[in-house]
Structure formats: structure tokens, C-alpha cells
Amino acid sequence: MESVIENNDCLDLVPQIGSLNIDVKPVLFIQGPPEFYKNDSGPPRGAVFIANYKNFSDKQIQTRRGSKKDVENLTKFFSQMGYKVVKLLEDSCRDQTLAAMRLFSEHKIHKEVDSMILVVMSHGLNDNTFVTSNGKTMTSQEVYEIFSDKNCPALKQKPKLFIFQHCRGNNKNVALSMSPSSSPGSRRTDKTSSDIMLLYSTISGNVSYRHPKYGTLFIHQICKVFMNNAWKSASDLASLMREVEEGLSRYEKLDIYQRCEHRFIRKRKKLHFNPMAIKSNDAQEIGHINKEVQTEEEKVQSDNSDIFQMDSTIEKCLHKDPGFAENSSVRELQPNIKKRVLLINNLVGCVSDMDTLKHIFIFLGYDVIGPHFNVTYEEFKEVIKEFKEKDHGESALFVFYGDGFSDCIVTSDHFGIHFNELQREFNDTNCPKLSNKPKIFINNLCYFDGDVKYECTYQPESHLGHQEEMESDSEEWVIDCNEKKSNESIPNIPAERDMFFVNVEMEGSRCEKGSLLTDALN
Structure with missing residues (x-):
């Protein structure tokens, strides 16, 4: 697709967010191996690439007003953190973007630094696709594979952070399951891509503001x-993103519903930024930014309360709510309430693992459903349907051992099921019995490189993954995709929430002697 389709993409916010006075607090004690990645080089700690798309050659694609402020904030922020902004790319076409990213991947600075950050800000078409200045699209996978171990050996075993600010859905009243041509899972992740961390501004199928x-x-x-x-000793990337999530949730009082997503690809350790708090007015760093009309800075209250951080053991994880639910940052699961876990195993070597998992979850107070073995696609749908219809306590778990890759599981008859489909099945609309409750998906995947089939089916409105649409009479809301419209309704409230995906992908192994994941959970 070479141009943006109208999709109620990103709507303007009311101005409560205010201006930011960038003032990074320095780390007191450097965090590093063995728990954390080494990230103490420099200055600079790492190299930064920022790509911002504000203006588009197709005049039907709306200008992204305000995006210059993001560039200004990020440039100041990364500079104070001790990172070097090597490249700022603005309003470039697809070919220019690819060329600039490849040139950046070959930059000599990567041999000297301990990490890399790349930011993309634009309009989006779907989960993994954003638009360049000439209307042609790129995918997040195209971006991060430029920095794979094979393509960018200087960054091998170093953390690589990718931030994608764009909408990931069109809010239309039809949802289509993933087909071979459109499924992100139909293109496998490069096996040499490792130590990859992806941050998305919104969850699958939804808008960004x-x-x-x-x-x-x-x-x-x-x-x-x-x-x-970021200066706190326990503030690794994952815990910081939970605080970002908590901050986004506060805007629900303004009828602004946005949930971010972060995922990791072959991440070996935690990432701590070890901020240096370098205060610099170097014109070469920020002088190229076209500043917009300055307004009096508002005092932004910072919430320094400790947000729940996911613990390393499965027991602690299952007994606390990670703060995604409304009005609660930490919630203890009530004892003696029937919680359920569904076990599915399609791996011959993991039969005994199911016995181990049963004992673990029974000990934790869960009612174990299954295990089900060698499940086909039709059997999978039936098992999920029965599991959803049961009465659930304060949480639910889904455990799958079998074939898969990236963010797709493969049934015994080689049908692919994208994680987005699991999200839809267990969202608040399609699974009201688990509304506002933690839903944890644990997937032990053996890399599958064979042919995968996908079922393409029309789904009724009940499968959209949105709550009832809310109306607004405001004249200030602007569609950020194609054209300005007044009295535009606020996007549907996303119902995919309170979900955690723990995914382990095994390469070159069929887990003939059991799974290392089971040992870790035990």
C-alpha cells in the first residue's frame, strides 16, 4: 500500500499534558553484568537515530502538527542521558529512510558504545507498518533487521532499543483474522536478530494520540x-515501561484511552540506561530543531511512587497485578478463589513437563485444565472456547508448548495463530468473565520454518476488541491521518488490556528432553 487510508489515526489531545522541562537525574550506582547489559561507555552511552515524518507529499495525508516538539524533547532528553544523537531524519521518503538507517548501522560509533536507540514517529496503517514522506510504507521488522547481528556486527550482544510512535489500527467495524499476505507472522524474524527491544506507542489495532x-x-x-x-537502581527498561503505562492510564479521566506495548526479541539481560545527566546547550545538538511557539511551561507533577515490578519467579508474578487495571497499581490475588490455567502441549519431548507444570500451578492454587496434546487448529478453537466460558477467579493463564515463531504459534496441523488473535479472544468484549483481570500467556515455541496455513474469516462486531464508543462534541479533535473533521467521535476504548505474553523461542531444538522454560518456572 502506497498511501494512507482513512483510519481515525491519531487524534489531538486537550492541552493538559503541558510542556516538559527536560531535567534528567543522574544514576548513583552504575548497573551492569551479570543481571544487566553492560551500558557504561562514554559519554556517549550509545548512539541515537531519530526519524520524524511531519509533512507528506500526498496532501491528503495530514501534517503531524506538534511532532517537532517530540523531536526537541527527545534530542534534549537523550543528550542529557549521555547518548549522542547521530542522525535526525526528517520528512524522508522510503528509499532515503532505508539508506540512512543502513548508513547508521555501519557507523563507527557502534564499536565504541554499549547500546543503540532508534525512534520512528509517523502515521501508521496497522500493527507494524508506518508511512514515509512519499506515502510509501515500511515495517518495524524491516527496521530492526537492519541491525541484526549479521547486518550490524558492531552491535552484537548489545541492547538495541526501537521506539515506534504511530497508530496501529483503523478503528473500522470489521476485524479480519490474519491471512498469509497480511500476517506479520508470515515473515519470520531474522534468526540473527537478538537483544532487540521494541516499544510501541499503542497496542495492536488501536490509535495513538x-x-x-x-x-x-x-x-x-x-x-x-x-x-x-531511570537513575534508580531497580529501574530497568521493563519497569520504566510499566510506569509509562501507569501514566497513560491517568488520561482515561479525560476519555483518552491509550495503552503502550513493549516486546523483546532474544533479550538476554535487563537494560539499565545509567543516565549521566549531562546538561548541555550545544547548538549542534539542538540548534537544527525548528522550535514552535513557546508557551509558559506548566509544572508537571512527577509521580515517584514505586510501581509494581514484575518479579523473576512465576509465583510472585501470578500473585500481583502489574498495574494495568484501573484504580490499582498493586493488587493481591484473593486466596481460595478458583483461578484457572489451560495447558496445551504439542511437543513429544515435553510430556513430563506438563506433569511438572500441573504440580506448580496446583501448588499456587490454580484449577488446571488439561493438558491437551497434539492439538489441531479446530481443536484449539474448541478448547479456547470452552476455557473462556468457564467461571474464572482473579486471574487466568494460558500455557502453550509447541511450534511457532516470532509472535505466532503453530498448531499440529500447521495452522498459524497470531498473538493478536489470542488478544481478541480474551479481550473484555469477547471474554467478559476475565474483564479487568490479569491474563498471562506463556508460550514455549520451537522455531518452525515450514509452510504455515492461515484461516481468513470475517468476524462480527463483537470480536472487535473495543468497548462502547464514546461521543464528543468538541470542535478541537482532529483526525491525524487524512483530513480535519469536526465533531469527530473519540475512538473506541480498547478492550485488550491486563495481558502479559511470556514467549520463549527455541532455535534448532525440539525439546526432546524437556524444556528449559519448565526448569526456570520450577
Whole structure:
């Protein structure tokens, strides 16, 4: 697709977010191996590439007003953190973007630094696709595979962070399951891509928000949370993103519903930024930024309260709510309430693993359903349907051992099921018995490189994954995709929430002697 389709992409915010005074707090004690990646080089700690798409050659694609503020905030933020902004790419076409990213991947700085950060800000078409200045699209996978171990050996075994600010859905009243041509899972992740960390401004199928003066809500929250909390010894990337999530949830009072997503590909350790708090007014760093009309800075209250951090053991994880639910940052699961776990095993060598998992979950107070063995696609759908219809306590788990790759599981008859489909099945609309409750998906996947089939089916409105649409009479809401419209309704409230995916992908192994994941959970 070479141009943006109308999709109620990113709507302007009311101006409550305010301006940010970037002021990074320095780390007191450097965090490093064995628990964390080594990230103490420099300055600089790492190299940064920022790509911002504000203007588009197709005049039907709306200008992304306010995106310059994001560029300004990010440039100041990364500079103070001790990172070097090597490249700022603005309003470039697809070919120019690819060329610039490849040139950046070959930069000599990567041999000297310990990490890399790449930011993309634009309009989006779907989960993994964003639009360049000439209307042609790129995918997030195209971006991060440029920095695979094979293509960028200087960054091998170093953390590589990719931040994608764009909408990931069109809010239309039809949902289509993934087909071979459109499924992100139909293109396998490069096996040499490792130590990859992906941050998305919104969850699958949903919109992102931007203010015409203050920039996007997601980038605003990242800068705010990271500059105030990245110095803490326990504040690795995952815990910081939970605080970003908590910050986004506060805007629900303004009828602004946005949930971010982070995923890791072959991540070996935790990432701590070890901020240096370098205060610099170097014109070469920020002088090229075209500043917009300055307004009086508002005092932004920083919430320094400790947000729940996911513990390393499965028992602790299962007994706390990670703070995604409304009105609760930490919630203890009530004892003696029937919680359920569904076990599916399609691996011959993991039969005994199922016995181990049963004992673990029974000990934790769960009612174990299964295990089911060698499940086909039709059997999988039936098992999921029965599991959803049961009465659930305060949480539910889904455990799958079998074939798969990236973010797709493969049934015994070689049908692919994308994680997005699991999200839809267990969202608040399709599974009301688990509404506002933690839903944990644990997938032990043996890399599958054979042919995968996908079922393409029309789904009724009940499968959309959105709650009832809310109306707004405001004249200020602007569709950030094609054209300005007044009295536009606020996007549907996303119902995919309170979900955790723990995915382990085994390469070159069929787990003939059991799974290392089972040992870790035990």
C-alpha cells in the first residue's frame, strides 16, 4: 500500500499534558553484568537515530502538527542521558529512510558504545507498518533487521532499543483474522536478530494520540518517566515501561484511552540506561530543531511512587497485578478463589513437563485444565472456547508448548495463530468473565520454518476488541491521518488490556528432553 487510508489515526489531545522541562537525574550506582547489559561507555552511552515524518507529499495525508516538539524533547532528553544523537531524519521518503538507517548501522560509533536507540514517529496503517514522506510504507521488522547481528556486527550482544510512535489500527467495524499476505507472522524474524527491544506507542489495532503544541502523549510520557526514574537502581527498561503505562492510564479521566506495548526479541539481560545527566546547550545538538511557539511551561507533577515490578519467579508474578487495571497499581490475588490455567502441549519431548507444570500451578492454587496434546487448529478453537466460558477467579493463564515463531504459534496441523488473535479472544468484549483481570500467556515455541496455513474469516462486531464508543462534541479533535473533521467521535476504548505474553523461542531444538522454560518456572 502506497498511501494512507482513512483510519481515525491519531487524534489531538486537550492541552493538559503541558510542556516538559527536560531535567534528567543522574544514576548513583552504575548497573551492569551479570543481571544487566553492560551500558557504561562514554559519554556517549550509545548512539541515537531519530526519524520524524511531519509533512507528506500526498496532501491528503495530514501534517503531524506538534511532532517537532517530540523531536526537541527527545534530542534534549537523550543528550542529557549521555547518548549522542547521530542522525535526525526528517520528512524522508522510503528509499532515503532505508539508506540512512543502513548508513547508521555501519557507523563507527557502534564499536565504541554499549547500546543503540532508534525512534520512528509517523502515521501508521496497522500493527507494524508506518508511512514515509512519499506515502510509501515500511515495517518495524524491516527496521530492526537492519541491525541484526549479521547486518550490524558492531552491535552484537548489545541492547538495541526501537521506539515506534504511530497508530496501529483503523478503528473500522470489521476485524479480519490474519491471512498469509497480511500476517506479520508470515515473515519470520531474522534468526540473527537478538537483544532487540521494541516499544510501541499503542497496542495492536488501536490509535495513538498527539497534541498540536506539546507532541505525542507516548513520547511525552517516556521523557517524563525516564528522566525522573531511570537513575534508580531497580529501574530497568521493563519497569520504566510499566510506569509509562501507569501514566497513560491517568488520561482515561479525560476519555483518552491509550495503552503502550513493549516486546523483546532474544533479550538476554535487563537494560539499565545509567543516565549521566549531562546538561548541555550545544547548538549542534539542538540548534537544527525548528522550535514552535513557546508557551509558559506548566509544572508537571512527577509521580515517584514505586510501581509494581514484575518479579523473576512465576509465583510472585501470578500473585500481583502489574498495574494495568484501573484504580490499582498493586493488587493481591484473593486466596481460595478458583483461578484457572489451560495447558496445551504439542511437543513429544515435553510430556513430563506438563506433569511438572500441573504440580506448580496446583501448588499456587490454580484449577488446571488439561493438558491437551497434539492439538489441531479446530481443536484449539474448541478448547479456547470452552476455557473462556468457564467461571474464572482473579486471574487466568494460558500455557502453550509447541511450534511457532516470532509472535505466532503453530498448531499440529500447521495452522498459524497470531498473538493478536489470542488478544481478541480474551479481550473484555469477547471474554467478559476475565474483564479487568490479569491474563498471562506463556508460550514455549520451537522455531518452525515450514509452510504455515492461515484461516481468513470475517468476524462480527463483537470480536472487535473495543468497548462502547464514546461521543464528543468538541470542535478541537482532529483526525491525524487524512483530513480535519469536526465533531469527530473519540475512538473506541480498547478492550485488550491486563495481558502479559511470556514467549520463549527455541532455535534448532525440539525439546526432546524437556524444556528449559519448565526448569526456570520450577
